[in-house]
Amino acid sequence: MRCENLDVWKRAAALSADIYLHLADLKDFGFKDQLTRSGLSVPSNIAEGMERVPNQEKVRFLDIARASLAEARTQICIGMKIGYVAKERGKKWIEEAESIAKMISGLMSTIQ
Numbered sequence: 001m002r003c004e005n006l007d008v009w010k011r012a013a014a015l016s017a018d019i020y021l022h023l024a025d026l027k028d029f030g031f032k033d034q035l036t037r038s039g040l041s042v043p044s045n046i047a048e049g050m051e052r053v054p055n056q057e058k059v060r061f062l063d064i065a066r067a068s069l070a071e072a073r074t075q076i077c078i079g080m081k082i083g084y085v086a087k088e089r090g091k092k093w094i095e096e097a098e099s100i101a102k103m104i105s106g107l108m109s110t111i112q
Helices: 007-022 029-051 054-079 086-109
Strands: none
Touching: 007 029, 007 086, 029 054, 054 086
């Protein structure tokens, strides 16, 4: 199955793009780079995993994607505390990340 056809991939890619767009003017390049990388890792690992042939490999990459979501959630929380991410936007991103994580877990269960 092509990753582009999966709702979980579409939502993860949209979240990653939204993070990039809203941090475009942030001057703290270290923080911006870390958060955009963890966000970008999610749809990228979903895509790579879905192209793998053994189911164990699919699940392994989906697990990496789920872990990257946890990393992004942490960075979003810190970004909200230090004023880099607006509270409402950060809450929206965290809710979306939690929803995507549940979708990834469900996909992992289906594959296993």
